[in-house]
Amino acid sequence: MRRIISLLLATLFLTAAAFPQGGKLSSAQRELMETEKAFARYCVENGIRAAWLEFFADDGIIFQPGPVNSKEYYRKRAPQAKPLRATLNWEPQYGDVSEAGDLGYNIGPWNFVDNTGKEPDAHGYFMSIWRRQPDGKWKVALDFGTGAGVAPTADHALGKAYQPARQYKVKVPAGSNPATDLQRLTEMERQFARGAQSTGALAAYLAQFSKDVRVMRAGMAPADKELVRSYIPAGKEVSLAFTPIGGEVAKSCDLGYTYGSYELQEGGQTKEKGYYAHIWKRDESGRWRIVVTNVEKVEKKRN
Numbered sequence: 001m002r003r004i005i006s007l008l009l010a011t012l013f014l015t016a017a018a019f020p021q022g023g024k025l026s027s028a029q030r031e032l033m034e035t036e037k038a039f040a041r042y043c044v045e046n047g048i049r050a051a052w053l054e055f056f057a058d059d060g061i062i063f064q065p066g067p068v069n070s071k072e073y074y075r076k077r078a079p080q081a082k083p084l085r086a087t088l089n090w091e092p093q094y095g096d097v098s099e100a101g102d103l104g105y106n107i108g109p110w111n112f113v114d115n116t117g118k119e120p121d122a123h124g125y126f127m128s129i130w131r132r133q134p135d136g137k138w139k140v141a142l143d144f145g146t147g148a149g150v151a152p153t154a155d156h157a158l159g160k161a162y163q164p165a166r167q168y169k170v171k172v173p174a175g176s177n178p179a180t181d182l183q184r185l186t187e188m189e190r191q192f193a194r195g196a197q198s199t200g201a202l203a204a205y206l207a208q209f210s211k212d213v214r215v216m217r218a219g220m221a222p223a224d225k226e227l228v229r230s231y232i233p234a235g236k237e238v239s240l241a242f243t244p245i246g247g248e249v250a251k252s253c254d255l256g257y258t259y260g261s262y263e264l265q266e267g268g269q270t271k272e273k274g275y276y277a278h279i280w281k282r283d284e285s286g287r288w289r290i291v292v293t294n295v296e297k298v299e300k301k302r303n
Contacts, residue, residue, distance in 0.1 A: 025164050028101040032130055033162050035138045036092040036106045039128075044089050047080035057131055057139035063275055065298050067245060067259060070143070087113045090126055091158040094214070096165035096281070096291070098250030102132045103141075105257070105279055107214060107222070107292065109158070110145070122147055125222055127277065127294060129257050131248065141248060142259060144277040144294055146218045166212050171286035176253040185249070185258050185280055185288060189242040201240035201264070202232045210281065210289035218296055231272075231295075232264065239265045242276060256280045256288075262295060272297040 043051035056070040064073060090110035097104035105128060112122040124147030131141040196204035206225055215227040232240060240262065247258035257280065263273040279292035
C-alpha cells in the first residue's frame with residue numbers, strides 16, 4: 001500500500017480555495033469542470049488504473065518520478081479487484097480554458113483513503129491539464145501535483161464552489177501560432193539560468209509570474225508567489241536551470257504548458273533537482289506569464 005500511495009503522490013496534484021474569484025464560468029470551463037468531476041467519480045467506483053486508462057489521452061503524461069506515458073504505465077499494472085482496497089477522490093476548485101476551447105486545466109485537493117485501515121490517509125493537491133480530442137471529448141494531457149506531508153485542512157473538504165481564473169482581454173500578437181509559441185516558451189526556460197545571473201534565480205523567477213500565480217510545493221498548501229521564497233534563496237549565487245522536455249500551446253495561442261527537469265544550485269553546489277511543470281498564459285500586453293508552477297524535487301528512495 002505504501003507503494004500505491006507513493007505512485008499517487010507522483011501522479012496527482014494541486015491548489016486552493018482561498019484565492020480571488022474569477023467570475024462566471026464559460027461553457028468550456030463548465031464542461032471541463034464537469035469532466036474532471038466525472039473522472040474522480042469513475043476513479044472512486046472503478047479504481048486508479050481503470051480511471052487513468054479511461055480519461056487520459058493516448059500521449060498523456062504522468063511523473064514516476066520523471067515523465068512517462070500514463071497509458072503505457074498503467075496497462076502494465078494488474079486490474080484492481082472490488083471491493084477496492086483504497087479510494088482516491090478529488091475535486092476541481094480552480095482552473096481556466098483557452099479561448100479556442102481546446103486546452104485547459106484544473107487544480108484542487110485530493111484525498112486518499114486506505115479502506116483496509118492498514119495505512120494512514122494521504123492528502124495533497126492536483127494539477128491536471130486537459131486537451132480536447134478530435135471527437136470533442138476532453139482527455140488529460142498531463143497530470144502533476146503534490147502530496148506527502150500535506151496535513152488535511154479545510155481546503156481538502158470537497159463540495160466547494162469552483163472558481164474560474166481571472167478573466168481579461170488577452171493580447172495575442174499577429175503571426176502567433178502554437179508551434180512557434182511553444183518554441184518561444186521552451187527557449188525562455190532554457191535561457192532562464194543565463195538571464196538570472198545578474199539578479200539571482202529568485203528575482204528572475206518572480207519576474208516570470210502572473211499577478212495571481214498559483215505556486216505549489218510538496219508538503220505545503222498552494223499559495224501565491226511568495227511561497228517560492230521558502231525554497232529558492234535570494235542572492236546572485238543561486239541559480240535555477242530548467243531543461244524542457246515537452247509541452248503544448250492552444251490553437252488560440254493564449255494558454256500553454258511546459259514540463260521538464262530542473263536543477264537548483266547555491267554557491268556552485270546542487271541544492272536540489274527534480275521535475276517541473278509550468279502553465280503559461282498571455283497577459284494583457286501579450287507577454288507570456290506563468291500562472292501555475294510546480295517545481296518538485298526528487299527525494300531519495302526509501303525502503
